[in-house]
Amino acid sequence: MKLEEATRLSGETLLSFLEEMLLIRRFEEKVEERFRAGDLSGFLHVALGQEAVAVGVCRTLETDDVIASTHRAHHHCLAKGMTANALMAELYGKVEGCSGGYGGSMHLYDLANGNLGANAVVGGGLPGIVGAALAFKMRRQPRVAVAFFGDGATNTGSFHESLNLGQLWTVPAVFVCENNHYAESTPSRDHMPIADLTRRAEAFGMRSIVVDGQDVEAVHAAATEAVAHARAGNGPVFLLANTYRLTGHYVGDPQVYRPKGEQRDLRATQDPIPRLRELLGVDEDSWSALETKVAATVEASVEFAKNGTDRLPEDALLNVYA
Amino acid sequence: MKLEEATRLSGETLLSFLEEMLLIRRFEEKVEERFRAGDLSGFLHVALGQEAVAVGVCRTLETDDVIASTHRAHHHCLAKGMTANALMAELYGKVEGCSGGYGGSMHLYDLANGNLGANAVVGGGLPGIVGAALAFKMRRQPRVAVAFFGDGATNTGSFHESLNLGQLWTVPAVFVCENNHYAESTPSRDHMPIADLTRRAEAFGMRSIVVDGQDVEAVHAAATEAVAHARAGNGPVFLLANTYRLTGHYVGDPQVYRPKGEQRDLRATQDPIPRLRELLGVDEDSWSALETKVAATVEASVEFAKNGTDRLPEDALLNVYA
Amino acid sequence: MPEITYREAVRDCLAEAMRSDPDVFLMGEDIAEMGGSMGVTHGLVDEFGKERVRNTPISEAAIAGAGVGAAIQGMRPVVEIMYQDFITLSMEQIVLQAAKHRYMSGGQIKVPLTVRTQGGAGWSPGAQHAEQLEGWLCHVPGLKVAFPSTPEDARGLLWSSIYDDNTVVFFEHRTLYPIKAEVSDTLEPIEFGKARVHREGSDVTIVAIGRLVHVALRVAEQAAEEGISVEIVDPRTLLPLDEDSIVNSVMKTNRCVVTHEAVTRMGFGAEIAAIVQEKAFDYLDAPIERVGSRFTPIPFAPVMEEYVIPHEEDLMAAVKRTVARG
């Protein structure tokens, strides 16, 4: 990927990326903590290590561009404009939650910000993104629809059918593959017979762009290009971001399947946050200030969530039909 | 495709291919005739023009190698050892039919000859072929499993999941794509965004071989190579045979979607039977003899079918469970 | 009043909706030039073009899912699954996505999608092209399910499906396409959850859907000759279901037979029987009988196929057994 001068970001912008990534990081750590403390129920998948992909991509999008996310969705949600309050409140099952307590961690929606929902079905969000993009095209709206999904999702029939249809109809979609090299416990080499995932896009003649998902600036540049391509009516792009999951698949995962030391090594070498901090030369003071600010937001979200309104049992009967 | 000397076929063998292809042709024409006469019910898809693919591939297989076929299955069945009698009797719904009258044209089975069935679900037979090949591999049997399917089938999720799994586990399978450039009424360019279907195999790092499906000798050579590759434990092969459907999608199809003259032109230029006849220099007399022989077999199959045993209504209750 | 076929009724509704509303469009395999495998969409591509009458690849999951996505954006897509057997390939998108987005989002999302599909035995299509699966969909909160039996109902219910803000799975029956009947001059939307009483009677209620409504009508004629007065109720929409009309009818006749082409076991008739025995318990003079297909896949050979699916005789026998009781 050649970084054009024009797409280089200002230090200020990058600093705001850093703050957002740090917010996601501390939010996710808080989720782990609150789950372990017994506050949260259900199934939680955090995105520790994958912050740069969410931020880099979503900061190229307009509010009315849409995304579909996955079971691992918190980072996408925050990056696409959801407040930490609305997200945390949802994890606590409160009325104030982004899905009013009906969804939970795998079903986070924020229609006003173009978030069409996390999805607990691997690959389940992709066909809908083709449909959304088709609607934009038919209505001649200059909007883009973005699907996030993992390496594991590329093995689903839905992935294949969606990319095929999206390319056939040249809809304005971007398919962002967060290749974190694992599907739950299964390393990529055990779930797919190829190392280079861009070959999958070639099955549809789809353009692909590969990027280091731990480098937010690079992700942003790649996404800018991908989104521009799609928005201009040139059809979808497969954006492959190589990234790392710096924690278990789900909160509580003992990770028996991980080679010893792998996670420690990855944390030392592949953490996008220290990398950006270094690039920007953020000094201790500014860093502390950032940490303090972010911690306050996260703490506030927990307070907000805890003080949120509980659902009435019979609220369960609402919202089944429009 | 380089044709190795060693794989060149004797004139005698090719003559037997010609006979088999002609049998399929005349059989299919008879099916059209009998359907129009009101003898046959249900949904019939004939393989006029695609004879060379079936014969070229199946003649490389052992009896205990297995195939899975599609809605367009007569040619595969005959080529894999089913008698015209058993096939025609099935179309007439008789006890003597290959599926005892339970199946019909889209559900033709012949387990003894390694025919695991036609399939009325596009893409539906592919996962099973992976499973059959896996069984061969686990049991260390030197057998190969072959899936036939059309260009349209490559758009299904099942295609993607099957080839992915087959390659991941390096099972002894061959995936034969009969690209006849149409899925029902839809030309390939309207149902897939690529012209070169081998790119689909590359999505799995699968070896592919492309062949002119109207040249039975070439098909046979390509299939020999593909089958050998799979049988040797090197994993599956995607065998792409470019071919033409010289008639409608189903018997009775008015083909409103076909450009005027296309079928006539194709019949003039892409018929595998005259092509082979010419190559072999079959003279009028030998040809007539061949026609007579084949016609007799086809006529006999109709007689056999008509004289077959009707099912009792309550036979419908049998064979639901083993 | 004009007479049109069931096929034309579906087509007319689609055409009228597309004419008046740019948000309505169609997706499905071979629906354009070929007009679909049953000719239902014949000619629509000429009027509306390939952008709005979209031929798709063979990708049942993506077809349904693209419908979901477009619907969420406020379009009113009508997707066609060529044979209902193939909704087995769309079930994830229909059941886990279309049906649940609204609920999972706490009411933010609407999915005004219509999934048209057809099927049915009686012409030897074999076991993978003839299944009747409407029962499955009725088990899914968030979906609506329609299964019209007449041209008028097909037209009016399809309109209501398109304009329903929820996902509707709309079942058509292959053998009903050629039937002709009068329809009102202008398209009248038909409200979901309102049964149609096709015939009033006093001795036994037949609850029938799809093709079996016509079988029931013939049986009722015959029965009348034998002095048995049959009432026929067609729920038309299975979800929501007009329980009141069914239960009230049984409270009047004290007997009930329910019939459909799907296999009886776990078919929609089970739900009807369960509801009726619960709500009209004290009124029932005979057990509720169910008449559906025998518990086999659909066989190919016509003689076996005929044996498996329900016919006049089967329904008549059930009516007589029921009336003979008590």
Added chain:
Amino acid sequence: MPEITYREAVRDCLAEAMRSDPDVFLMGEDIAEMGGSMGVTHGLVDEFGKERVRNTPISEAAIAGAGVGAAIQGMRPVVEIMYQDFITLSMEQIVLQAAKHRYMSGGQIKVPLTVRTQGGAGWSPGAQHAEQLEGWLCHVPGLKVAFPSTPEDARGLLWSSIYDDNTVVFFEHRTLYPIKAEVSDTLEPIEFGKARVHREGSDVTIVAIGRLVHVALRVAEQAAEEGISVEIVDPRTLLPLDEDSIVNSVMKTNRCVVTHEAVTRMGFGAEIAAIVQEKAFDYLDAPIERVGSRFTPIPFAPVMEEYVIPHEEDLMAAVKRTVARG
């Protein structure tokens, strides 16, 4: 007699079958090192290796279909669909292929495949990880369906599933995995189509499956204190179904409540109600009540989730209403 958990019962059966028979092998997502998402296959890869405990890609159609293909070759594969919600992605292979090959081939083919899957609410998994879909599969001729509620039944029925020459869909319930109970010293296969009477009683029959069997047992205790004698019948296999045991029980008690976690509408209880009202019509003193989940997707917030799924109170209320009649 040893005590083992439901989870161990499933695992022990798989281990014993693999130990004694090279044709038995497992396929599923993350079943090897991780032992499956519920830890059921924990440790099996150590004993049997990765060739026989095969981690798969996320490809529910191919997983089921590879099972079909291997089974046709005479292997006895046991495939795992991680959550039963995801069988929506395998339905074509299960329903159009596995269930029908034998029939469509006129009896040539056998598909001795076992599809294990699990699910269930009660731990806030949300709407796409908690559905109960056993009812759908009972609508499919050619399939068998098991849903054990105890360790002994899980072990014995799973063995019979593996050695059944037909495809069996085997449902486990997430919240049952940790329950412990005595099992016989050696694995005893349990015949399909034989219900277990968990408790004899004279006032009302509860037909319960899966988790609800345990709820029913607690309700029966309570009811006994109030002088109501409850009989509990667990069909264990839903297809084939031991209709006789159910009907005979109701003929004795004259009352019936049926309960499961699936939504009531079109749930398996509808079939039970339909059968019982038909076969025990003259014996019924009260309408058959159905107790299942309310008609909503499964909500996330625990307070709503609890409200939606059936509990002791719901079942007890139904029992009392039923007994109060007539």
